[in-house]
Amino acid sequence: MTYDLKDPATPILRGRLLVAAVNVLERVGGATGLSWFLCRDAGLHCLRAIDYTEGLTTSPVWPPAENMVKAAAVNESTLSSDGYLKLVQDEADAEVNGGAGSESSTASSGNWRFLSCRDFYKVYRSGRTTPVEIAEQLVGLIKKSDEDSPPLRAMWSWDKELILEQARASAKRYKDGQPLSIVDGVPVVVKDEVDVQGYETGVGTTFLNKGKPALEDAHFVAQLRAHGALIIGKSTMHEIGLGITNCNPSTCTPRNPYHVDHHTGGSSGGSGAAVGAGLCPIAIGCDGGGSVRIPSSLCGIYGLKPTHGRVSSRGEYPLAPTVAVSGPMCATMEDLAIVYAIIAGKDGHDSFSLYQPNVALPKPVSTPRALDGLRIGVYRRWFEDVTQKEVAAKCYDMLDRLVQHHGAVLVDIEIPELFQSGKAHNITIVTEMLTKLNDHRNKLNHQSRLEMAMMSSLETRDYVKAQQQRTRDIQFLKKLFGLRKAVPGEESEVPVVDVIATPTIAKLPTRIHPDALHFGESNYRNTAKVMQFMMQANFTGIPGITAVAGYSSETAKDSSGVSTAADYESGLPIGIHFMSQWWDEKRLIQIGAICEQELAKAGGRQKPRLWLGQYAL
Template sequence: MTKLPPTPTYTGKALLDLVELLESDKSVAAEHAAQTSFQKLRYMDIRGFPTTLPLPMKMIVEGNKHAHAQKNVSMDVSKRSPSYGYYSFWDYHMSYSKRETTPTDVAQHLIQAVEASAQHEWLRPIVKEDILRQAAASTERYNQGKPLSAMDGVFMAFKEDEAIKGYIATSGSTFLNKDNPSLDDATPIARLRAAGVIVVGQTRMQEFGWDTFGINPNSGTPRNPYKLTSSCGGSSSGCGGIIAGGVVPSALGGDGGGSIRIPSSFCGVYGLKPTVGRVSGYGSMGVCPSVGVTGPLGITADDMTMVLSIISGPDAKDEKTLLQPPLDLTIYNQTESLADLTIGIMPNWNKECLEPAIVVQLEKVLAHLKTLGAKVVEIEIKNTELARHAQMITISSEMNSFIRRFPDNHNDLLASNRAMMALLDQSTPTDYVKAQQIRTIVIKEMEDIFKEVDVIMTPTTAILAFDFPEDCFDIGMLSGGRTGNCTQFTGLANFTGIPAVAVPAGFDNEKPVSVQFFAPWYEEAQLCRLAKVCESAPGIERRCAPHSYHGNFLPKNATL
């Protein structure tokens, strides 16, 4: 039997050879699958009921009270986030309100910036006429003194697995929804349009979101604005790149195992994975339904939080959203003191970072939080490794199930996804059920921990943005080890349904560093507050990416 190393990196011809081997020789596929997470639980004696909706049972029961919940409580924006050379949504709104510029003027500059940055492959092709039409309507509202919200005339882009009216939601593939543009917007996008947001277009992503690198020979591989030879992370790769590149201040991504937070980490922006059911999934492709959620990325905490406040809330088209309490952001600007907060840390888990600089920067941020009165305690999540395997089984099984709906397009898939499907053919329904039994156990463990602490602080990723292998762009890349490095600290939130936020924490060797916070279910407001606190942490550098394109969006004499 042919022997395969456990977690090599495959690119180019080696990746194609691997796919041929796995698909033609089931014994090789079985041997290789046994070295992955897919079979780690098979022979474990796991008892108890499986959980597929990652919420504590009491919250599901109590959720009936929220079916007709009041609207979200808007955030207090009296204290604006520092933007460190970038433009926040507030900069646009104030400049429009003071008649210093118009959405139409900015749209013209933005279209030029999109064209100038095209080689970085952040965006799919745009529809210039549609952008200018939206901008003209926004300009008229400002001329009448009737903007729809502070987001009116602000430009946003959206991961290409969300339905945008008139666009084809391909999920990074060559065949999904081919020649069938969406007839309606996804609910989050519809809510943003209703607030006056201007839709720029679709950001590029990993095919079906099934990995963390952003490498996609189908539609393009986004390059990192801080170093163009490095990955933006994935799968919401283009979202991170286009924000750090200054083209838009915020974007919507999707997160099934870290796909918002990993690009946020690699690109030095803010990214929030909401609680399951906080944001409607209607209009998303639903590739991994029990772990995947839609959420915002932003250049500042304000941008991220403002978008969250608009897209959150009940939606009759997604029953999970009917369980949620209102998003109450009254604590958002309570940043002078954290005396009310207990932060849990796990030093031994943090040490699993491959980049020591990440832990160094985490300690700097943590020291600032202590000076504001936060209490810090060491905790232990006993089942992090078990949860990691179960999360990988869950998300991969659900993605595999989705893609199997298109058997006629199997050969159209990227080689990396075909390899993953060949490995998953060696799994059984029992593997998936055991993963859901573990989910029940880990959710209960997290419930108990959150009785002792308000939030948990970890690294976001175990590595910094890595440099692309030279031969990855035509065929793709498969690297189980690198995928694990990216998702080491992120997958737990998806598996248990809790919210999590990635927060910029300085730089190492010109590459962004990020830290992460977990909070209990539906406590996104606490995470947004901490993101805002961290923006002012002393000794934590923020700077524009070398490859950014927003310089002439607003007039130099604008009062911002």
């Protein structure tokens, strides 16, 4: 098999050059064929020469195949959503009753760590502090985050009175001894792509739904609120989700907590920044092409893109409905599992969510050989196609730990047509965005307008062929995740692979270019590299998770190998990415938790340079 990924040839445009390019492209791009040439150079015409025989798959949602039901079912090693939430809450109650309260996390103590739901719950239950006191501290931290130089810009909209109103209700529940769940009173921020009652859903713009706050919560936001979560407002995002840096001249550009001169990744960058800087332990993002996993990886936290249809889309702005799904972005794997347990499940008003089997979560394990026999597929040519070698090296180190300490098995695999699959995903997501937002194009910033002007030269046949490519990709993954005879002639069967492993991002987070802050930036080369390992999960509907693999240990050069002002700093997070079969999030959660344990053994989490988690618990 020939490895066919290659970088696009499109130019990098930012600042006034970007503005000029947009003006030319919008006025005469179609007539001169310039849009056509840009699409061709980006590889977006590659499907036209393929004579597909497959039918179209327009949405990757269906009942689980028979050979995959076992992996998704609740069994002796798993728990239902309610069972998992009860287990964690019972453990926290036992720790409170046994006198094991939360350790101090005040700045004056010289101590730091990422706080979790369990930390907040325990201090509320023990009476050491209240949700109202935490909410008041939180408001101060949000204000501080926007007064720093440069400001964090994780939050786009928030309301002190709405925060305190929820906190007072939570405090009363704790006083009465009736907290709703382990997340009662825990701060949660939601991406600006999702409805939150009382807030406008701007989708990273300054005009969408202006003056029209949502009248009700999105379905999964309502689920979080019903469990007592303290919804603190909306996080910043890349305008209309059309980018992977979260550079947004229309609203604001958040900063990476590990180095404020670098991007957070996007399009859920504000959510990543909020959790990565310790402002809150939980955020919600929406992932159409890596938009949960990219900022989670670059901001040093954990992020899950669930199976398509696992989380109801009711209340999400429908930017790219056949590839996008909302998911948790959390400081710890336990919190990620808690949020997943709350937001996953069927919704009678979302037909796609009705196909799913019961939600299952892994029982917490700390025993050796917990992954005994787990088959991890690695396509080494793809895995090692990274801009900085250290990215692949850190991820290989983590895989070695899973093999040596937990009994996992690495299996060499090959995945065909990665180039075609990636371009089919690009065609699909941008066509769906154009369909929804074409009438608003002139109100968008220049980076969004350039992308739309370029992509508007695509034809109906491009979208149709992209859906045929999706069918082909799904058929291959079904075989890869399917069962085979362990030994020829015997009855026992094993999966070809249980999961596929890659780095999360093929490069370290890039620096923020000053010109991009005012006019935006179009860098399709960077976009393609950052999304390299992301698109397969979105396009085929399988779930994917990113876990922290480590941190860069030396200053890395740019791709030319020449020392420039664009060099990357040491101490930037590196994520490892796993994908599993449809509906098998429990497997990913188990692997993510073990990666978290292994990171702790290898030196633990590094403190972000911009740290706001100074709650007095």
